[in-house]
Amino acid sequence: MVWTEKLFLISIIKRMKIGKLVLQGSLVLAPMSRVTNLPLRLLCKKYGASMVYSEMISSEAVVRENPKSIARGLIAQEERPVAIQLMGSDPDTMQRSALSLEKIYRPEIIDLNFGCPAQDVVRSGCGAALLKDTGIIRDIIELLTGSLDVPVTAKMRILDSIDMTVEIARTIEKAGASAITVHGRTQKQGYSGKVNLETIKAIKSAISIPVIANGDIRDEKIASHVLDYTQCDGLMIGRAAVGDPYIFRRISHYIETGEMLPHRTFDERLDDFFEYAKLCRRYEMLAYSDIKIKAQRFLKNRADIKSVRERVNGAMDIDSILEIMVEVRAAKGTLQKSQE
Ligand SMILES: Cc1cc2nc3c(=O)[nH]c(=O)nc-3n(C[C@H](O)[C@H](O)[C@H](O)COP(=O)(O)O)c2cc1C
The missing domain is CATH 1.10.1200 (Non-ribosomal Peptide Synthetase Peptidyl Carrier Protein; Chain A)
Structure with a gap:
């Protein structure tokens, strides 16, 4: 590698700042329902994830005091910083559940799910369904940022229209969120098909809060390309970390030095x-x-x-x-x- 390329690689590794929270790096573990339990998060943290997310937790279940749902927020000291992700569509329920999880677990961040494409979630007006109603998105974020001590962030999918997607991101920022993660796929795409980096890039250039790019980041070269192309502040890794949490070490090493580490034996x-x-x-x-x-x-x-x-x-x-x-x-x- 020539020295100019190396300098460039070094320049793109940043400490991400989300509200008052400063992360040690810019690679985070995605929230994954029934997957990112505490043990997996601890392994990802051990190998260099700068922040980990809980599985999404239903705000309604928390308000109903469902013990299984509340237990999903359990945090171990060694895995901090942790974002607890909430799913729901009623601003009042979202606020009550966020306040109660904040009080019980003291997460570093409360993240809001505006992207889940699962049929039962969308049918109940939550997850990706909210992308059709920026009014509710705004109300939820305003209410939560006004009442929680910790930063509020959002995770969204994209729409077919770049302009409309950027408008949603602007609404999220204006309502007071401290960062946005963008999974570069539409609700219809589910978890396959091409990730649209152009839309992620457009969001990044349109807003000032940190933007975390997500979708199919499976290795060092893809990670470096996504950071370079979108100019995002961070990357979120999901499926590639399940069974291979060491991916965080490999990618951060590559971004810092331009060198590839060997895969786990x-x-x-x-x-x-x-x-x-x-x-x-x-x-x-x-x-x-x-x-x-x-x-x-x-x-x-x-x-x-x-x-x-x-x-x-x-x-x-x-x-x-x-x-x-x-x-x-x-x-x-x-x-x-x-x-x-
Ligand atoms: C099994 C599974 C469960 C998921 N659960 C959640 C979730 O609870 N909240 C959320 O925001 N996204 C969820 N996602 C989406 C991921 O966070 C991520 O956006 C998506 O998998 C794309 O990233 P990847 O290609 O790195 O996996 C889930 C994905 C999978 C595969």
Whole structure:
């Protein structure tokens, strides 16, 4: 690499400032329902995520004092700073639930979901449905920024029209939000199809609060390109971090130095999985469906262990899944040959 390129790379790594909160870097872990539980967040934090988000929490469930929903806000000291994400459409309910979660958990940020495309969420007028009603978006943000101590941020999707999307971002900023994350896909696209960087770039140049770009950031080169093209203040990583939380270290190292770190070895990926399982046990979050999915994710991209993944898939309880993973570790000599 020539020295000018290196200088440029160094210049784009920033400490993101969101309201009064100063982050150590600019890479954050996305909120993912049923995925970004406390143990996974702790692993992402360990490998360099500058901030992590809780799974989205229904404001109505919090107001109804649903214990499962409230428990999703649980924060460990070591993972801070943490943003708790709230979903809902009624300003009063959003305010009451935000105040109560702020009081219980003291998150660094309350983030608002204006992007979830799930049918049941959209049907109830929440998530991406709110992008059609900037009046409600404005009311919610004004009410929350006026009553919470912590900064309020928003996570949105885009519309087909760049101009209309930029208008929503302007409304969010004007109402008092301290940052916006933009997932560069429309509600209709769901989680596939091309991420529209042009719209993210247009939002970034139209507003003054930090903008975090999101969508399909899977490796160092993509991360660097998205930062460079959009000029955003930060990047949010979702699916690529599940099963490979080390991605935060690789991307931040590349952005800082221009050098690629090696990927985690097979052994190291397994170590990460067992650490995940240990954290689940410590926080009493060890659950059959979760550990099954996570085991598959930590084994991902290993062509030679298709049969192991099938065995995990067929396992009937937590202990069987953990036993299979222990066997995999013991047999690593033969399994990893073609990979490393
Ligand atoms: C299983 C799953 C659950 C998600 N849950 C949430 C959520 O609770 N709140 C939210 O704002 N976005 C949610 N998302 C969207 C992600 O935060 C992110 O915007 C999206 O996955 C694109 O980023 P990625 O390509 O890095 O995964 C979810 C995505 C997935 C795949």
